[in-house]
Amino acid sequence: MNLSTSMKVVSVLKLFVHLLFCTLFTYGAWSQEINWNNYSRLQAQGKVPEIFLISTQDKIEQDLSKDRKDLSTEDEKKFLENIHYHMDDLLRSGLVLFGDPATDYVRKVADNLLKNQPKLKKQLQFYTVKSNLTNAFSTDQGVIFVTLGLLAQLENEAQLAYVLSHEIAHFQENHVEKSYSKVVKGTNATTYDDHIRQLSNYSKDNELEADKVGVKLYHQAGYKKSELLSTFDVLMYSYLPFDEVVLPHDYFNTDLLFVPEIYFPEKVNPILAEEEYDDDKSSHPNIRKRKDAIKEVLKDYNDWGSAEFQLDRAEFEKVRKIARFEGVHRDLIDCKYPDALYSIFLLELEDPNSEYLALAKAKAWLGIASLMGYKTKSDVLGKVKDVEGESHALAYMLNKFTKLQLFTVAMRQVEDAYKKYPDNKELKKMRTMMIDELADLSTFKLKDYRRITYQTALDRFEKARLEDSLAIVADTVEVSNADESDENLSKYDKIKKKRSEEMVAPVTEDNEFDVEKFHFFALTDLMANPDFGNEIDEFRKDKKLKAEEISNNRRLSGKEKREKYKEEYYLGLEEFVLVRPFVYEDYYGDADMKGSVEFEQIIRESILQNAERVNLKVLDYTNFHKEKITTQQYNEQAILTDYLGQKVMYEDHPMFPVDYTALSELKRDAGDAKILFVLGNHHRTRATHGFSLAFLIMDLTSGEVEHERVYNVRKKPRKLLLNSYVYEAIESLGKK
Amino acid sequence: MKNKMKYFFIVCLSVWSLNTVAQTPGYLGKKNLFSIHSTPSFRILPAFGLLDSGGNGFRTYKARANGSGLDSKTKVARIDFRVGYMRVLSRKLQLGAEFGYEHMVLPLQLYTYDNFRSSSPEFNIYGGYIKVGVTSGKFIAPAGFTNTVGIGPQIYSFDQNANYYFSSDIYGDLSDSIAAFPNYGGPMWGINAFYQLSYRVLLAKFLSLELGLRLKAGVVFNGDRTSIDLNAVSSVTNSGYDPTINRAFWTKRDLKDAVLYENSFNLAQFRIGLNFVF
Secondary structure, three states: OOHHHHHHHHHHHHHHHHHHHHHHHHHHHHHOOOOOOOOOOOOOOOOOOHHHHOOHHHHHHHHHOOOOOOOOHHHHHHHHHHHHHHHHHHHOOOOEEOOOHHHHHHHHHHHHHOOOOHHHHHHOEEEEEOOOOOOEEEOOOOEEEEEHHHHHHOOOHHHHHHHHHHHHHHHHOOHHHHOHHHHHHOOOOOOHHHHHHHHOOOOHHHHHHHHHHHHHHHHHOOEEHHHHHHHHHHHHOOOOOOOOOOOOOOOOOOOOOOOOHHHOOOOOOOOOOOOOOOOOOOOOOOHHHHHHHHHHHHOOOOOOEOEOOOOOHHHHHHHHHHHHHHHHHHHHHOOOHHHHHHHHHHHHHHOOOOHHHHHHHHHHHHHHHHHHOOOOHHHHHOOHHHOOOOHHHHHHHHHHOOHHHHHHHHHHHHHHHHHHOOOOHHHHHHHHHHHHHHHHOOOOOHHHOOOOOHHHHHHHHHHHHHHHHHHHHHHHHHHHOOOOOHHHOOHHHHHHHHHHHHHOOOEOOOOOEOHHHHHHHOOHHHHOOHHHHHHHHHHHHHHHHHHHHHHHHHOOOHHHHHHHHHHHHOOOOOEEEEOOOEEEEEEOOEEOHHHHHHHHHHHHHHHHHHHHHOOOEEEEOOOOOOOOOOHHHHHHHHHHHHHHHHHHHHOOOOOOOOOHHHHHHHHHHHOOOEEEEEEEEEEEOOOOEEEEEEEEEEEOOOOEEEEEEEEEEOOOOOHHHHHHHHHHHHHOOOOO | OOOOHHHHHHHHHHHOOOOOOOOOOOEOOEOEEEEEEEOOEEOHHHHOOOOOOOOOOOEEEEEOOOOOOEEEEEOOEEOOEEEEEEEEOOOOEEEEEEEEEEEEEOOEOOOEEOOEEEOOOEEEEEEEEEEEEEEOOOOOOOOEEEEEEEEEEEEEEEOOOOOOOEEOOOOOOHHHHHHHOOOOOOOEEEEEEEEEEEEEEEEEOOEEEEEEEEEEEEEEEOOOOOOOOHHHOOOOOOOOOOOOOOOOOOOHHHHHHHHHHHHHHHOEEEEEEEEEEO
């Protein structure tokens, strides 16, 4: 082969490799392309990492061999129990992601930071956490967690790089161990968000040290100096939504809905965050102190890089958008509906036709209506005075609405989404539920609603006022007595009367058009649809029948009651899906993580044994150990955990599950099996014990908790005693 | 984020309807409860002389084998042996019966009456109860706290075969003893009722330890069907000692009174035993 031929072969090979690379790259890019219109929730992908599968006890034993000079043997054991039980609880919560685009991106940024430190790189693992908190934290085990809430707030890769550098510095400087005595005292976390806060709880000196040490890695990686300081701004304003955009006052207005100006504040609440807040009771030094300290450190560094991005900027923006879309999902799970609505508003600016966002909006409005049925406005919508920035306008509007207005606007929003996506099963179900919610509202009366739009009514009003203002008032009086003589009217009189009612505009005492009645014009299309009225009537009839049935049941004889109860007692299941029991043990109110895990294991084993005893098949999603859990099971468990989190807020009231479709897909795997959720609490003090157990059976078809067995016992939950309750609950799932 | 563990238990557990009446009662579905137990009572006040001015206490007196006199002992506790059966009828309710046996050496306040001495009468007590138990609170029977009430007959059978001693002479020998406890012809009868609060600690799937307190009250009937000529006897308590009628010194009435008196010290009993669940 001569040189020329060789060159040709090399060229062809190069071309082939280039083409292959391009093809692979294109495929890779395509495979990771996200359809924002039909966005589906972020899930873990690939193989379950080993750290999720090793038992806590094994981890503790492995770590005992490490040399910890500052701790006595006893303290070391306590320390290891503390850090491992806390971390494993988070790892098994279903909130931690692996193998997904967000985690991959965080890992890539970290790899870039650590490219010159292979030894350190080997010690570290990076995961993202599905939480709207703006936080990142490292553990003594070398696991660094970044919340999606943080990713949603960042402006560029450099800011993420500095946050990661800071967390790596905590690991390098052994801050978890140094902060040990502080952490162990404050284990009163009752939510995973509290948990995350506590895991990121170091002393102020540790924080300043991590800021300082983190600069080195950041600088070495060649990132821009200014972005380091701007990271502190991100942290300071992280309690606000991910963007500050004025909510237009006509945002909700459509052909069928008009929200008057009076429902918006003249000025939104100012943003009050200051750099120099009192940090006496805070775990972190205030931003001013941190900035000042870091500025001193920066003087020692020269030759700063200029990169805001070292990886692909588009990938950062994609990951950030994922985090923001996930944030909406998390707000819906957490029933933070005003937050969700404002985030949806921001995201719709870029993706106005996203079906996902339209669905999320409908879920938020339906959620507001569902919760408002039995909770106070402040419980559902939060305190408007506490909301700062542009999102205050939305919070203000929601709070200013009356309950009927809220329900009506919610119905309007759900109906609009349904009209836009009539084939969407979720929307169909939501629409039915929303109509039921409306029908259940005592102040909702069909006759109050008009078949003309707000604008038409206003135009007519103006016209009528020009002609004869007194007639308007007279008509209004007539409307209020509308129902009285209907029965005696002929068909044509009734039609005429109805039409004349439609013509009447609501007026105030000053004979002005009553804008506060805007909601009566918001369901024009539905009012014209006889099915809507029928559905309302149907719901009310059903409700009446149920009330009568309850009343009849009260009149049954003791024997009849027993027979009826017996008939309803057994569920007749042959199998069920067991998800991880949600168990919490506390000592004087403070979480005992080790006790919680042991309590969980006892309950789990008892369920499995008793299911076998009564010949019930169990699809066990609980086994995190012995490498038995698959990624699919992990994701399914995460969906179910979210479902339960949402359900807790709704107690035993009707609820539309945020992950309705995902739950339906889960049904395909689980078949007809129902899901068993077990909640357990062991509360103890020095002298007393008490435990509670709740067994909830959820039907995937209806998305509802169908049966509950609840026990509260003032005793120590010894294995055999617990067994008696577990047996009773499990046995009732079976034979019929 | 609403994975509020604590919130779960405060809200869910209190708000969701309590729906806990089982259709298959019993521990793990097992409804038969056999028990072996005892209801000891401790005689703190009478045993240590806190009820009598002399300070001797109520003691038992048993004849020495060689007939040389009496050995006395402080009787601290009465211990019986009982077996029982209960059927778990529902989540809370149990119905059953128990049978007991106790050999009682009757403690006496004084072993000398005037100038004679007597060993303690001895009884074999057989008793039965029909009883109903209701498991309290949120427990599932048979575990946990149980309130039980029972009523039943008691048979106080005088032990004619015991080695008795009686003497009008404090330093006398065994020769006169037979006369002190004649053949009474038949046992005394009584009726007892009790209320018991007990707690069952589960030890294994088929075994539990039951600890409790039992309050007992009862009556003893004379049931004197003896053919003894009452005019020919002298009662140890009622008529005083008559040296000329040195026979049948303990009448049945004396025994009944002594038993009732002793029982009155034992109104509160402990209850300890094992339950087997099948």
